[in-house]
């Protein structure tokens with residue numbers, strides 16, 4: 636064998652030295668974060684350590700500074716975990732999510748808060764709201780829209796009855812796999828379990844590959860994964876977390892019909908979040924039932940050049956033909972032009988409820 640041009644031992648010694656340095660710096664950072672916690676509690680013993688706007692700024696700064704060879708998202712993910720561990724030193728963030736364990740919502744919760752957060756599965760979206768409202772957890776994570784299937788009505792409806800604030804958003808690329816257990820007869824699959832949204836997102840693939848199999852809708856992908864453990868003729872459609880949790884094999888990967896399939900989740904909590912420099916705001920607006928109402932509502936957004944990113948209509952539940960609008964736009968309520976626009980919308984509408992201003996999803 637020819638002599639390698641670089642000396643492996645030398646390189647490994649260098650890596651060891653770099654690791655010692657990284658270790659020292661991470662510990663120094665953790666001590667700094669501990670001091671921040673002391674400063675925060677000195678002012679207010681009930682202070683919440685977690686600051687969504689600051690975390691978004693830290694991650695954005697790292698991504699802007701990064702020059703490779705690791706890509707910026709990968710680098711931000713590493714820093715996400717460092718921050719999560721630093722925060723957990725003081726007080727692990729407790730997060731309720733739409734369960735069961737192994738769902739995409741849990742994946743979204745961990746992506747947003749890092750692996751050191753304590754995540755607790757809830758059986759339904761309104762339970763997530765209730766748990767946050769009761770103060771049993773610091774934050775909640777619920778799905779709100781999918782790029783293929785549209786809005787999660789249950790989440791929007793929950794906001795109408797709740798005083799919870801939106802403190803953040805997280806977008807997750809959703810990859811579905813066809814999963815089987817070690818005892819499944821792969822040539823005899825006659826039944827496939829999944830959540831109705833997942834079936835809808837994989838419809839074409841299923842029509843092409845398993846046209847004869849019975850599609851059985853269940854309450855979550857994780858539940859689908861759990862069920863097939865004992866059925867030799869069944870498969871499940873679910874994501875990586877569920878596959879790992881139940882020790883299942885992927886016989887077909889990334890079977891979603893659209894390669895850009897993603898779901899947006901909202902983080903709900905008690906506090907208003909200060910500006911991070913790149914924020915979004917969500918509103919619910921009830922309009923008076925009169926001609927031109929929608930035009931009147933949209934006109935101030937246009938005039939103040941505010942970028943609306945979403946507009947959804949839902950029945951208001953107060954009268955047979957009254958509607959409310961869920962609106963997302965870029966900007967924060969503390970920005971003067973946003974405040975001016977909101978004032979005009981208030982005058983023109985029956986009711987405006989600001990659900991929250993929060994940092995745009997970073998990762």
Ligand SMILES: C=C(O[C@@H]1C=C(C(=O)O)C=C[C@H]1O)C(=O)O
Nearest residue numbers: 668671684685686689690718721
């Ligand atoms: C250290 C702070 O507290 C927490 C920890 C952070 C960090 O590790 O960088 C950032 C924001 C907070 O969630 C802070 O507010 O600066």
